[in-house]
Amino acid sequence: MNKQIPYKIYLQESELPKQWLNLRAFMKNKPAPLLNPQTLQPMTQAELSQVFCEELVKQELDDTTPYIDIPEEIIDFYKMYRPAPLIRAYCLEKKLGTPAHIYYKFEGNNTSGSHKLNSAIAQAYYAKKQGLTGVTTETGAGQWGTALSMACSYFGLDCKVFMVKCSYEQKPFRREVMRTYGANVTPSPSTTTAVGRKILEEFPNTSGSLGCAISEAVEAATEKEGYRYVLGSVLNQVLLHQSVIGLETKTALDKYGITPDIIIGCAGGGSNLGGLIAPFMAEKLQGKADYRFIAVEPASCPTLTRGKYAYDYCDTGKVCPLSKMYTLGSSFIPSASHAGGLRYHGMTSTLSELYDKGLMEARAVEQTSVFEAAEYFARIEGILPAPESSHAIRVAMDEAIKCKETGEKKTIVFGLTGTGYFDMMSYEKFHDGKMTDYIPTDDDLSKGFAGIPKI
Amino acid sequence: MNKQIPYKIYLQESELPKQWLNLRAFMKNKPAPLLNPQTLQPMTQAELSQVFCEELVKQELDDTTPYIDIPEEIIDFYKMYRPAPLIRAYCLEKKLGTPAHIYYKFEGNNTSGSHKLNSAIAQAYYAKKQGLTGVTTETGAGQWGTALSMACSYFGLDCKVFMVKCSYEQKPFRREVMRTYGANVTPSPSTTTAVGRKILEEFPNTSGSLGCAISEAVEAATEKEGYRYVLGSVLNQVLLHQSVIGLETKTALDKYGITPDIIIGCAGGGSNLGGLIAPFMAEKLQGKADYRFIAVEPASCPTLTRGKYAYDYCDTGKVCPLSKMYTLGSSFIPSASHAGGLRYHGMTSTLSELYDKGLMEARAVEQTSVFEAAEYFARIEGILPAPESSHAIRVAMDEAIKCKETGEKKTIVFGLTGTGYFDMMSYEKFHDGKMTDYIPTDDDLSKGFAGIPKI
Numbered sequence: 054m055n056k057q058i059p060y061k062i063y064l065q066e067s068e069l070p071k072q073w074l075n076l077r078a079f080m081k082n083k084p085a086p087l088l089n090p091q092t093l094q095p096m097t098q099a100e101l102s103q104v105f106c107e108e109l110v111k112q113e114l115d116d117t118t119p120y121i122d123i124p125e126e127i128i129d130f131y132k133m134y135r136p137a138p139l140i141r142a143y144c145l146e147k148k149l150g151t152p153a154h155i156y157y158k159f160e161g162n163n164t165s166g167s168h169k170l171n172s173a174i175a176q177a178y179y180a181k182k183q184g185l186t187g188v189t190t191e192t193g194a195g196q197w198g199t200a201l202s203m204a205c206s207y208f209g210l211d212c213k214v215f216m217v218k219c220s221y222e223q224k225p226f227r228r229e230v231m232r233t234y235g236a237n238v239t240p241s242p243s244t245t246t247a248v249g250r251k252i253l254e255e256f257p258n259t260s261g262s263l264g265c266a267i268s269e270a271v272e273a274a275t276e277k278e279g280y281r282y283v284l285g286s287v288l289n290q291v292l293l294h295q296s297v298i299g300l301e302t303k304t305a306l307d308k309y310g311i312t313p314d315i316i317i318g319c320a321g322g323g324s325n326l327g328g329l330i331a332p333f334m335a336e337k338l339q340g341k342a343d344y345r346f347i348a349v350e351p352a353s354c355p356t357l358t359r360g361k362y363a364y365d366y367c368d369t370g371k372v373c374p375l376s377k378m379y380t381l382g383s384s385f386i387p388s389a390s391h392a393g394g395l396r397y398h399g400m401t402s403t404l405s406e407l408y409d410k411g412l413m414e415a416r417a418v419e420q421t422s423v424f425e426a427a428e429y430f431a432r433i434e435g436i437l438p439a440p441e442s443s444h445a446i447r448v449a450m451d452e453a454i455k456c457k458e459t460g461e462k463k464t465i466v467f468g469l470t471g472t473g474y475f476d477m478m479s480y481e482k483f484h485d486g487k488m489t490d491y492i493p494t495d496d497d498l499s500k501g502f503a504g505i506p507k508i
Numbered sequence: 509m510n511k512q513i514p515y516k517i518y519l520q521e522s523e524l525p526k527q528w529l530n531l532r533a534f535m536k537n538k539p540a541p542l543l544n545p546q547t548l549q550p551m552t553q554a555e556l557s558q559v560f561c562e563e564l565v566k567q568e569l570d571d572t573t574p575y576i577d578i579p580e581e582i583i584d585f586y587k588m589y590r591p592a593p594l595i596r597a598y599c600l601e602k603k604l605g606t607p608a609h610i611y612y613k614f615e616g617n618n619t620s621g622s623h624k625l626n627s628a629i630a631q632a633y634y635a636k637k638q639g640l641t642g643v644t645t646e647t648g649a650g651q652w653g654t655a656l657s658m659a660c661s662y663f664g665l666d667c668k669v670f671m672v673k674c675s676y677e678q679k680p681f682r683r684e685v686m687r688t689y690g691a692n693v694t695p696s697p698s699t700t701t702a703v704g705r706k707i708l709e710e711f712p713n714t715s716g717s718l719g720c721a722i723s724e725a726v727e728a729a730t731e732k733e734g735y736r737y738v739l740g741s742v743l744n745q746v747l748l749h750q751s752v753i754g755l756e757t758k759t760a761l762d763k764y765g766i767t768p769d770i771i772i773g774c775a776g777g778g779s780n781l782g783g784l785i786a787p788f789m790a791e792k793l794q795g796k797a798d799y800r801f802i803a804v805e806p807a808s809c810p811t812l813t814r815g816k817y818a819y820d821y822c823d824t825g826k827v828c829p830l831s832k833m834y835t836l837g838s839s840f841i842p843s844a845s846h847a848g849g850l851r852y853h854g855m856t857s858t859l860s861e862l863y864d865k866g867l868m869e870a871r872a873v874e875q876t877s878v879f880e881a882a883e884y885f886a887r888i889e890g891i892l893p894a895p896e897s898s899h900a901i902r903v904a905m906d907e908a909i910k911c912k913e914t915g916e917k918k919t920i921v922f923g924l925t926g927t928g929y930f931d932m933m934s935y936e937k938f939h940d941g942k943m944t945d946y947i948p949t950d951d952d953l954s955k956g957f958a959g960i961p962k963i
Binding site: 059060061132133162163166203206225226235428431434435474477478480484 | 514515516518521587588589599617618619621658661662680681684685687688689690883886887888889890891892927929930932933935936939
């Protein structure tokens with residue numbers, strides 16, 4: 054064991070990032086702009102401000118400023134649970150018998166249990182600063198809703214969460230955590246919104262999707278004075294806030310002179326991966342260094358590996374702007390057998406553009422192999438991972454095993470985005486041998502693709 | 509805000525304790541020895557070794573060695589989740605408007621979710637070193653069982669857990685975490701042991717108690733070759749291992765020149781409190797410093813505040829040694845309305861002796877006021893506390909509020925022993941206004957007292 058590198062690298066408070074990194078500013082080929090679903094013209098600041106907080110709209114549209122100051126109030130909040138540790142997986146390396154060095158950035162050390170809090174607190178802060186009464190949002194597996202509830206509670210904002218129905222039912226205790234933080238939680242689709250009622254009429258037995266829940270949350274925000282909608286992934290602003298993950302990771306690695314070869318993250322809407330890779334990708338785009346980046350997604354929701362790169366609606370109800378992204382079609386709903394998050398039909402435009410230009414790889418993995426990796430990791434490294442994060446674990450382990458075969462001493466860094474305390478029902482299924490894999494056929498996917506507008 | 513003291517004080521790996529502190533070595537009045545339930549003579553090393561691992565028996569009986577080396581393997585494991593942060597509750601202080609400074613030692617930053625892992629890993633290590641196949645234990649709220657499952661998984665030991673039936677039913681996902689770590693979990697009382705069958709015959713509708721589960725686990729250990737019994741609290745050895753909490757806390761405080769006035773911990777069997785106060789109490793016993801210590805227990809299981817100081821059985825089945833301790837009687841079972849742990853009928857002999865000599869205070873609190881404090885704390889400080897830990901939060905807040913009234917700038921340190929992710933059913937009850945308080949009448953208690961042997 055290398056005694057010089059501790060198990061956990063914790064930064065000092067003075068080493069914490071004071072600015073977020075805006076990856077788009079480093080890209081020659083910028084992600085395409087959001088389009089107004091009526092006019093198909095780029096969304097203006099005024100249009101976006103009807104839905105989002107003003108300061109967040111500015112961040113959303115800014116693709117030139119490389120670094121943006123983190124407000125002091127957010128830095129103060131970050132200090133409550135950051136820095137997140139960068140952990141050397143000594144035990145995992147030993148157990149795998151790999152010459153690779155494995156590090157993971159653990160974002161689960163806060164009550165929301167995931168990295169989502171990094172953006173939740175920023176979005177709540179700007180909402181409060183604008184004098185709003187509250188915010189609305191959607192949540193899938195519940196991590197984002199929990200994070201936002203905490204952030205809203207901190208700033209005294211009202212918080213309305215539309216939770217994808219199947220998660221609401223699979224994770225009864227998630228709701229209670231959100232209630233503990235004072236949030237109001239509604240299973241989606243619901244009868245409380247026009248778009249929810251319309252979706253229920255068309256698909257009465259639907260288990261819901263993020264796309265549906267987004268439509269409902271947007272409607273709820275725009276119909277009520279003093280409310281705005283906030284989103285936990287996909288948007289540029291979210292990637293901006295999440296860059297704190299990558300910045301801390303890079304500072305910690307630099308401190309010990311470690312250069313990663315491969316950086317791996319799970320990808321649903323892309324918030325964690327976009328944040329983790331931000332400073333590394335910025336270096337790569339500037340030709341200062343080279344790294345391999347791997348986005349890991351569920352085989353049951355294969356946005357990057359089998360989706361189309363096209364303008365598409367961000368939500369099922371088609372009330373949101375269109376985004377150019379890898380997409381499975383806004384009507385795509387993963388099989389009910391799919392456990393955990395990473396179930397969004399699209400991918401943030403920044404990562405979509407980078408992937409399209411060959412700057413990032415993607416891999417789809419099946420959930421039983423993901424839970425195998427999760428349990429293996431839990432027993433070796435102690436931390437009980439969220440199913441989402443375990444996608445990254447699966448591929449990190451696969452890459453480390455390859456190193457064992459080739460004898461290469463690569464340095465692998467992956468994002469351990471959160472904990473699995475609220476996913477025990479899925480673990481139970483896995484333990485009882487009741488978990489199945491689902492890979493959509495080309496025919497299944499073609500139905501979703503049919504709904505992608507021709508732009 | 510005092511910029512010099514960070515939100516979280518993390519020690520460097522080099523500052524971690526290398527030795528546990530054996531508080532009994534500092535006591536002039538030693539805790540009374542364990543007695544053989546048949547002969548009523550002090551338990552010998554040979555007798556204890558039939559139930560416990562040999563090295564742990566030595567630790568159990570050693571009341572003279574002040575410091576005991578922590579084996580390198582355990583230090584390595586500790587590095588995976590320690591140091592635990594000592595957190596300055598700046599936000600809580602501000603919200604309460606108190607001049608008091610509040611610090612909490614947070615032991616929930618590991619998958620088992622509590623401080624129990626500190627002793628679990630030590631006990632599993634000694635079991636492995638002795639060449640055993642596995643260990644048996646009981647668990648109440650599930651924290652100890654989870655911790656032991658993790659520790660056994662790490663060392664490749666079989667782990668059989670008897671879980672108090674009402675917790676088993678209230679916390680369906682706890683079982684899955686233990687299974688994830690490879691443990692076998694049985695609700696107690698069960699029909700798998702003779703003592704379990706006997707208890708079920710006498711009390712067919714019992715929701716179980718730690719005392720029952722201990723009896724079953726001891727029977728299961730002694731009947732099977734290569735197994736020993738391990739216990740997560742009450743014993744001297746457990747307090748020894750848990751001293752790592754207090755030692756880290758003291759190092760962190762000393763580093764910033766902070767002297768606590770009041771040290772507060774919840775107390776069920778006493779493992780966390782005994783560990784937290786160890787180095788401070790050692791100073792007090794040596795006349796080097798003075799501190800106030802407050803043990804907080806549930807009003808529904810008021811061992812210290814309303815119990816008797818006497819020799820009593822450690823378990824309901826009366827198969828374990830007798831211990832001189834504050835006790836409610838080994839047949840005492842708290843009301844089913846009682847949520848969370850801290851439901852043991854006795855208190856570790858060391859704390860009992862210190863309390864009896866007036867070196868420590870005790871306070872009983874009702875559970876609705878505990879959950880009020882828990883929710884308040886969660887919203888302000890972010891961390892979702894376990895109900896057990898929230899007993900300490902309640903009294904820490906009460907003391908801070910007193911400081912507000914008197915203007916005193918006291919320094920309060922409390923132990924935040926764990927997280928409440930698996931306690932959402934209790935939080936739900938609290939949110940829905942369905943949580944009730946229960947204070948046993950003197951008549952209720954007298955039934956338990958009647959079973960205390962006359963020794």
